[in-house]
Structure formats: C-alpha cells, structure tokens
Amino acid sequence: MAPFGAQVGPMSGKRDYYDVLGISRDASEGQIKQSFRSLARKYHPDKNPDNPEAESMFKEIQEAYAILSNPEERRKYDVFGHERPGGSPFGSRGFQGVDINFDDLFGGGFESIFSQFFGGQQQDKSHGSDLLVRHSVPFQAAMDGMDDDIEIEVLKHCSSCNGSGSNIEGGSRTCPSCEGRGRIDEISMIGPFRQRVRKDCAPCRGSGRLVTDPCSECNGDGRLLQSIQVKFSVSPGITSGNRLRMRGQGEAPNTLNGYPGDLYIEIDVEKHQWFERDGADLLMALPLSFADLTLGTTIEIPHIDSENLSIKVPPSSNPGETITIPGRGLPFNGNSPRRGSVTVVLRLQSPKKPTRSLKNKIKEIRAELEESIPPIEERIREEANSRRSR
Numbered sequence: 008m009a010p011f012g013a014q015v016g017p018m019s020g021k022r023d024y025y026d027v028l029g030i031s032r033d034a035s036e037g038q039i040k041q042s043f044r045s046l047a048r049k050y051h052p053d054k055n056p057d058n059p060e061a062e063s064m065f066k067e068i069q070e071a072y073a074i075l076s077n078p079e080e081r082r083k084y085d086v087f088g089h090e091r092p093g094g095s096p097f098g099s100r101g102f103q104g105v106d107i108n109f110d111d112l113f114g115g116g117f118e119s120i121f122s123q124f125f126g127g128q129q130q131d132k133s134h135g136s137d138l139l140v141r142h143s144v145p146f147q148a149a150m151d152g153m154d155d156d157i158e159i160e161v162l163k164h165c166s167s168c169n170g171s172g173s174n175i176e177g178g179s180r181t182c183p184s185c186e187g188r189g190r191i192d193e194i195s196m197i198g199p200f201r202q203r204v205r206k207d208c209a210p211c212r213g214s215g216r217l218v219t220d221p222c223s224e225c226n227g228d229g230r231l232l233q234s235i236q237v238k239f240s241v242s243p244g245i246t247s248g249n250r251l252r253m254r255g256q257g258e259a260p261n262t263l264n265g266y267p268g269d270l271y272i273e274i275d276v277e278k279h280q281w282f283e284r285d286g287a288d289l290l291m292a293l294p295l296s297f298a299d300l301t302l303g304t305t306i307e308i309p310h311i312d313s314e315n316l317s318i319k320v321p322p323s324s325n326p327g328e329t330i331t332i333p334g335r336g337l338p339f340n341g342n343s344p345r346r347g348s349v350t351v352v353l354r355l356q357s358p359k360k361p362t363r364s365l366k367n368k369i370k371e372i373r374a375e376l377e378e379s380i381p382p383i384e385e386r387i388r389e390e391a392n393s394r395r396s397r
C-alpha cells in the first residue's frame with residue numbers, strides 16, 4: 008500500500024515541455040525564445056553530425072518551443088498537459104520536426120516557421136472551443152456514484168438572430184472571399200521554401216460572415232455568453248482528476264454550420280473525515296487506550312456502506328500494528344462488484360490530564376506491568392528485529 012494520501016496522475020512517456028527548455032512555468036516569451044535559441048544551437052544537426060541523440064533532442068526542443076511560443080497552445084498545455092483532448096495538436100502523426108538554418112538561430116529567422124503550425128485546425132472557426140471546468144463531489148460519491156449538475160457560462164448561438172449575427176433578413180450573408188470558412192490560404196516564401204500559409208480572412212475578420220445589420224443582442228457576433236445547466240453522473244470508484252467528457256456542450260462554433268466544442272468536467276473528490284484513499288483501498292488510524300490495546304476490544308464505527316464497520320482489536324496489540332478488513336473499501340472503478348479493503352493502523356492514546364485517582368491506580372500496577380514484559384534491553388532488541396524483518 009502506498010503511503011497516506013499518495014495519488015499518482017496519468018503518466019505520459021513525454022518529457023514536460025518546460026523541463027525540455029529548462030525554464031519555469033511562468034517564463035516570459037523572451038525567456039522561452041532565448042532558451043530555445045541556445046539549446047537549438049547546441050543540438051543543431053550541423054554541429055552534431057551523425058549523432059542520433061542530438062537529433063532527437065533537437066526535435067524535442069522544437070516541439071516544446073512550437074507549443075510554448077504559441078500563447079493559445081501554451082494555455083492548453085498548461086491545462087491539459089500532454090493528455091489534451093483531441094490528441095496531438097500536430098495531427099495523428101505527431102510532431103515531425105522542421106529544418107532550421109543554423110544561421111537563423113542567431114537572428115530571428117525561425118519564428119515564422121513556428122508561427123504557422125497551428126494555423127489550420129486549431130483556430131478552425133467551424134469547431135467551437137472545448138471547455139474544462141472543475142467540480143467537487145462529496146467523498147460518498149466515490150462509494151455510491153451520484154447524479155449531479157453544474158451551471159456554467161458558455162458562448163452559445165444567440166437565440167435572437169439564430170447565430171446569424173443579424174435578425175433582419177439579408178442583414179448577414181456568407182463572406183464571398185472565404186466562402187464562410189473564415190480562413191484563406193496564401194502561398195508565400197519562407198527562406199528558400201514555398202509555404203502554404205493560412206490566414207484570417209480580412210473582409211469578414213475570420214468570422215466567415217458579413218453582417219450589415221448587426222443583431223442588438225450579440226452585436227453581430229452570432230454568439231452570446233449564456234448560462235446553461237449541465238447534468239451528469241459520476242460512477243462509483245471515481246477518483247480525483249477523472250474527467251467526464253460532455254460531447255457538444257462546449258462553445259458554439261463561430262459559424263452557422265459548424266460543430267460545438269466539448270465540455271470536460273474534472274472531478275475532485277472531497278476528503279473523508281478520517282479515511283485516506285489509495286485507489287479502492289482505505290487507510291485510517293485508530294487511537295486506543297492502553298487498556299483496550301492490552302485487553303483487546305471491538306470498536307464499531309459508522310461506515311461508508313451504511314453498515315457499521317466492526318474493528319476487532321486482538322489482546323496484546325501494540326501501536327503501529329495494522330488490522331485489514333477486506334471487501335469494505337471503495338468499489339473499483341467500473342462495473343465490478345469488487346471492493347477494496349480497509350486498513351486500520353493502531354495508535355496509543357494516552358490520557359492528556361489523568362486525574363489523581365487514575366494516576367494512583369496506574370502507579371499501583373506499574374511494577375506488575377514491568378514484570379509482565381521482558382527487560383528493557385531485550386525489548387529494544389526484539390522491537391528492532393521485528394521492525395527490520397518487516
């Protein structure tokens with residue numbers, strides 16, 4: 008069992024982009040560029056011929072820079088890490104690396120190469136943005152599951168103009184320059200290369216629509232911040248950090264015939280009053296008096312499955328010993344009826360302010376107690392031996 012409260016997040020084989028560039032999470036744009044430039048110079052293939060290790064470093068640095076130098080991509084990375092919804096921002100094949108002239112790493116010739124990475128699908132106006140909200144549920148939800156709902160403010164199509172941006176017939180029309188896509192492709196030269204560059208369409212300013220008579224509700228944008236209620240349910244065994252994906256509940260697209268984004272609800276399970284959690288297993292400490300530890304006892308406490316938890320403490324117990332009760336922990340995530348276990352660590356609770364009469368009684372039995380256990384040095388040795396063999 009892991010120590011109290013240990014929680015391990017999802018693991019990805021990829022290194023953290025900030026670590027790759029050796030910068031802190033609040034690094035400025037200038038610091039990011041400076042660090043990229045100096046690392047890229049160090050690992051550039053021209054300086055490291057036939058060195059596959061340097062080559063893969065060079066690619067890793069480029070990928071980290073491509074993301075962190077783009078404010079929108081950096082924000083998404085800060086929220087989702089490598090586990091972002093919709094897969095790699097570089098497409099299904101992942102980041103492929105780019106050719107950068109060594110000379111460009113001294114000037115500024117490399118920026119334009121990176122600035123066009125996300126020109127396409129990321130700012131695609133026909134797909135609304137995904138949203139992420141965090142939501143706390145009581146600990147009991149991890150036992151029983153629960154139905155819940157949240158109210159959030161989301162950009163949705165304006166109902167007054169049905170998302171067209173104008174409530175007068177003919178007051179808005181599809182932009183003829185981009186045919187409603189909001190983006191246009193241009194061929195331009197980057198160094199010696201011909202490159203297709205995707206740009207916001209100028210006449211419609213990327214919206215794909217020309218509005219001559221703007222709707223007074225949304226000022227012609229076609230979208231409005233609206234408060235919506237989202238119902239969802241969490242299943243038994245839910246863990247903090249689990250994300251529920253609500254398809255189509257994210258932002259409306261900026262065009263009439265696009266798709267809304269998705270809403271992700273990240274669940275935070277509140278702490279239990281006394282249990283620490285390790286997956287489906289629960290761990291608690293039970294402070295007992297000297298008498299209960301010596302004589303043994305049975306403790307009954309209310310439990311998460313609404314049946315009392317009965318903890319049988321055998322006679323001659325010692326603090327630090329554990330009692331495991333199988334099958335009374337949390338359900339495993341999924342539909343399995345199996346449940347984890349409850350582990351109880353025994354502790355000694357000495358009286359803080361014993362009365363004079365209690366002190367006198369303990370003094371009376373002190374000598375007898377001392378005779379009933381081994382001499383002090385033997386006790387210490389025995390304890391050390393059992394601790395080491397654990």
Ligand SMILES: [Zn+2]
Nearest residue numbers: 165168222225
């Ligand atoms: Zn409107």
Ligand SMILES: [Zn+2]
Nearest residue numbers: 182185208211
């Ligand atoms: Zn246009």
